[in-house]
Amino acid sequence: MNSDDTHTSRQLTEHFFRNEYGKIVSVITRYIGTNNVETAEDIVQETLLKAVDHWQQHGIPENPQAWLYTTAKNRTLNILKRKKYQTQYESQYKQKNTHAELEDLQISEELISDEQLKMMFVCCYPSISENSQIALMLKILCGFSIAEIASAFFTSTETINKRLVRGRKQLREANISFETSATAIDNLGIVLKTIYLLFNEGYSPSQQNKVIRYDLCLEAIRLAEILANNKTVKEKTEVYALLALMYLNAARFEARVEDGTLVEMHQQNRQKWNASLINTGIHYLNQTTKSDVVSIYQILATISGHHCIATSFEATNWAEILSLYDSLLVLQDTPLVRLNRSIPLAKVKGNQASIQELKVLENASDIGNHYLFHATLAEFYIQEKQSELARRHLQEGISLSINKRDVELLEKKLKKLVPIQ
Amino acid sequence: MKEFMLFIKSEESPKADLSPEQLQQHIEKVGSYIKGLMEEGRMKSAQPLEMEGRILSYKDGKIIDGPYNETKEIISGYYHLLAKDLDEAIEITKQDPRFEEGIWRIEVRPIKKVEGIN
Numbered sequence: 001m002n003s004d005d006t007h008t009s010r011q012l013t014e015h016f017f018r019n020e021y022g023k024i025v026s027v028i029t030r031y032i033g034t035n036n037v038e039t040a041e042d043i044v045q046e047t048l049l050k051a052v053d054h055w056q057q058h059g060i061p062e063n064p065q066a067w068l069y070t071t072a073k074n075r076t077l078n079i080l081k082r083k084k085y086q087t088q089y090e091s092q093y094k095q096k097n098t099h100a101e102l103e104d105l106q107i108s109e110e111l112i113s114d115e116q117l118k119m120m121f122v123c124c125y126p127s128i129s130e131n132s133q134i135a136l137m138l139k140i141l142c143g144f145s146i147a148e149i150a151s152a153f154f155t156s157t158e159t160i161n162k163r164l165v166r167g168r169k170q171l172r173e174a175n176i177s178f179e180t181s182a183t184a185i186d187n188l189g190i191v192l193k194t195i196y197l198l199f200n201e202g203y204s205p206s207q208q209n210k211v212i213r214y215d216l217c218l219e220a221i222r223l224a225e226i227l228a229n230n231k232t233v234k235e236k237t238e239v240y241a242l243l244a245l246m247y248l249n250a251a252r253f254e255a256r257v258e259d260g261t262l263v264e265m266h267q268q269n270r271q272k273w274n275a276s277l278i279n280t281g282i283h284y285l286n287q288t289t290k291s292d293v294v295s296i297y298q299i300l301a302t303i304s305g306h307h308c309i310a311t312s313f314e315a316t317n318w319a320e321i322l323s324l325y326d327s328l329l330v331l332q333d334t335p336l337v338r339l340n341r342s343i344p345l346a347k348v349k350g351n352q353a354s355i356q357e358l359k360v361l362e363n364a365s366d367i368g369n370h371y372l373f374h375a376t377l378a379e380f381y382i383q384e385k386q387s388e389l390a391r392r393h394l395q396e397g398i399s400l401s402i403n404k405r406d407v408e409l410l411e412k413k414l415k416k417l418v419p420i421q
Numbered sequence: 422m423k424e425f426m427l428f429i430k431s432e433e434s435p436k437a438d439l440s441p442e443q444l445q446q447h448i449e450k451v452g453s454y455i456k457g458l459m460e461e462g463r464m465k466s467a468q469p470l471e472m473e474g475r476i477l478s479y480k481d482g483k484i485i486d487g488p489y490n491e492t493k494e495i496i497s498g499y500y501h502l503l504a505k506d507l508d509e510a511i512e513i514t515k516q517d518p519r520f521e522e523g524i525w526r527i528e529v530r531p532i533k534k535v536e537g538i539n
Contacts, residue, residue, distance in 0.1 A: 017445035048444050049436055053469040056451040057498075145440030 010060040015215075017048055019222075020065060021143030024072050026115035031076060031102050034122050034176045037140060038168060039079065047072040069107045077102060116141060117230050120223060123167075124191045127174050132167030133194045134201070135160055142219045152212045153201060188233065192242050192297070195220050199246050203253070210257075217250050238295045240287040245301035247281030248308050250274070262409050266313040278308045299328045318347035335367040339376060351380040371400040375410055387417050424465070424532040425510040427500040431525050432493045434472065439522065450518035458502060463513065469498040494526070507531055 021044055028040040047068055061067045080102070123136040138144040138152075146164070150157045202216025224246065227239045255272035256263055263269075285305055288298045303324050310316040325341035338361050346354035358377050362368045374397035381390035394414045401407045439447060458464035472495065478485050504510035510529050519525050 012445055012449065015442065015445075017441035021441040045437075048441055049434065052436055052444050052448050053498075055448045057455060057467050057469060059452065059456070060448070143441040145442075148440055148442070 010062070010064075012060060012064060016064065017051075018143035020068055021045075021048065022119075022141040023112045023116060024068060025140050026119040027069075027105075027107070027112060028072060028076050029119060029122075030115055032080065035172050037122075037171065040076075041140065043072055043075045043079065046075060066107065069105075073102065073105060113226055113230050114232065116226050117232060120191050120226070121187055122171065122176050124187060124194045125171065125174050125176055126187060126190060128167050128170045129163075130194070130197065132163045132170065133190075134198050135163040136167045136171075137194060137198060137223070138216075138219070139164055141223065144219075148212060151209050152216050154209075188227075188235075188238070191227070192224070192238060195223050196242060196246075196297070198223075199249075203249060214253060217246065217253065221246050221250065235291075235293075237288050237291040237293045238297060240284045241295045241297035241301055244281045244284035244288065245297050245304060247277050247284060248301055248304035251277035251281060251308055261412075262405055264409075265307065270312070273308065281305065281308070294327070294331070296328065296331050299324050299331070303328075316347075318344045322348050335361060335365040336370075336372075339367060339370075339373055342376060342380075346380060346383075351384050355380050355384075369400065371397045371402075371406060371410075373397075374400065375406070378410075378413065382413065382417070391417050422503040423506060423510075423534075425500075425502055425504055425507075426530045426532055427502065427510075427514055428496050428528040428530070429498040429500070429519075429525060430494050430528065431497045432495075434497065435522070435524050443522065447519070447522065450521075454516065454518050455500075458500075458513065463503045464500060465503065466501040467499065470496060472497070501532075 024044045024047070025037070025040045028043055029037050032040055050071055051064075051068060055061070055064075119141055120137070123140060124133050128136070135149060138149050139146070144152075146157050146160050150160045153160065199217055199220035202213045202218075202220065204213075221243065224239060224243045227233050228236060228243060233239065251274040252265075252268070254274065255268040255270070281301065282305060285298075285301050288295075288301075303321050306317050306321050306324075322341070322344040325337065325344060328337055329341070339358070342354040342358055342361075345357060355377065358373070358380075362373070367373045374393040378390045378393035378397060381387075381393065391414065394410050394417070398407055398410045398414070401410065436444065436447065455464060455467055474495075476487055476489055478487060502510070502513065504513060507529070510531070514527050514529050517525075517527065
């Protein structure tokens with residue numbers, strides 16, 4: 001504190017603490033076992049608190065990452081010395097030289113990436129419920145606090161806490177080894193699905209908690225990038241496809257909401273679409289064409305890509321999008337996919353063709369219980385100037401909406417239908 | 422310029438409730454506040470204190486442990502700074518960004534000047 005050069009103007013990169021949190025927890029868990037992941041989290045929280053005390057007064061050290069790892073490592077060594085963890089640890093791994101191993105620990109980007117990868121597979125262990133998987137990923141790997149997760153999911157901290165407690169319990173019961181991640185690569189599909197769910201949580205348009213929700217999207221992308229850059233994952237086509245899809249969708253994030261209300265794609269200001277995210281998405285999409293594997297993510301990404309490169313809604317290549325939906329139906333024939341397909345179908349074959357399709361779909365499935373079905377059908381009737389039918393489906397849609405935001409959008413359309421007297 | 426001691430008090434550590442993201446913001450805000458004061462030459466010293474420690478008393482001719490504080494409040498750090506007068510020291514204290522989050526109390530005390538000692 002005596003000389004000014006202890007106080008250089010070094011700054012931390014954006015989300016440094018949040019990102020490092022997940023990295024260090026992953027590295028430490030390797031030494032204390034997945035049973036004790038909560039202890040690992042406590043160690044890192046204490047380390048960050050220590051950093052706050054030191055750094056706010058003495059300035060940020062030259063290598064903040066190394067500072068954090070050294071502090072966390074020493075704290076872990078102290079805890080390992082305590083017998084209770086020692087026994088738990090040894091019974092789990094039957095190794096005696098952990099101590100020496102940890103003391104010699106050299107931090108490298110590769111090691112961090114490997115440990116984060118393993119942690120991802122641990123969090124997505126098949127016996128853990130989907131809700132808990134996402135909560136664990138956000139808490140452990142992304143360094144979100146319980147309050148932040150709750151705010152992103154529009155739910156209470158108690159709910160998130162319950163999901164975490166349940167997830168950790170399932171983790172303990174499964175007694176997952178942190179060593180055998182190579183075999184766990186079989187679960188790549190589940191990890192990708194969880195990452196995609198995480199992305200969609202953030203992507204659902206809303207004015208509320210916008211910043212934190214966009215961060216969810218970025219975190220999902222960050223996790224997928226770890227998979228893409230890691231050597232252990234050999235078959236990367238699906239990872240690239242998911243990355244392409246997320247980048248291309250994230251590019252349109254800003255344009256979807258204006259003054260608190262939802263903006264449908266045909267009314268979005270395309271100037272607001274993020275060109276650099278679109279380029280990265282296209283780059284990943286090109287990577288996927290190098291292999292013969294066709295995946296759902298790849299088709300969805302290509303559809304998203306067609307939207308991104310169209311200069312206007314009218315200029316969109318609807319015929320190509322329709323044929324992509326036909327391919328998607330081969331892999332995933334669900335009512336929701338058929339519902340989404342009705343939009344390019346209308347552009348190519350006319351609204352009446354889509355209306356007929358949707359009527360068939362309604363009889364063949366329970367899609368009629370979904371507000372989106374009625375909202376879509378209503379839009380076709382509006383364009384066909386069949387106001388009475390449009391009104392009926394808008395009202396049906398409103399009564400089935402759970403989300404206030406969707407109700408607002410449908411009510412706005414309904415108001416426009418009422419003839420001016 | 423007069424010298425002041427600022428005792429930063431808190432009940433346990435209010436920082437413990439912050440998320441990693443908020444902790445980082447805390448470092449950046451408080452850090453640049455302290456840095457600013459140093460550059461102005463007002464800050465002579467600032468240190469955080471560990472949460473542990475002992476209280477010693479002299480009683481009946483011997484030194485004993487305790488008595489311990491009845492409240493949970495402890496001094497978690499201090500600033501030693503220069504200001505024109507108490508009012509200015511208080512103004513500087515009020516700008517401490519740590520007040521924005523968590524329950525902190527800062528006691529501002531002028532250091533007594535004794536001829537020939539200071």
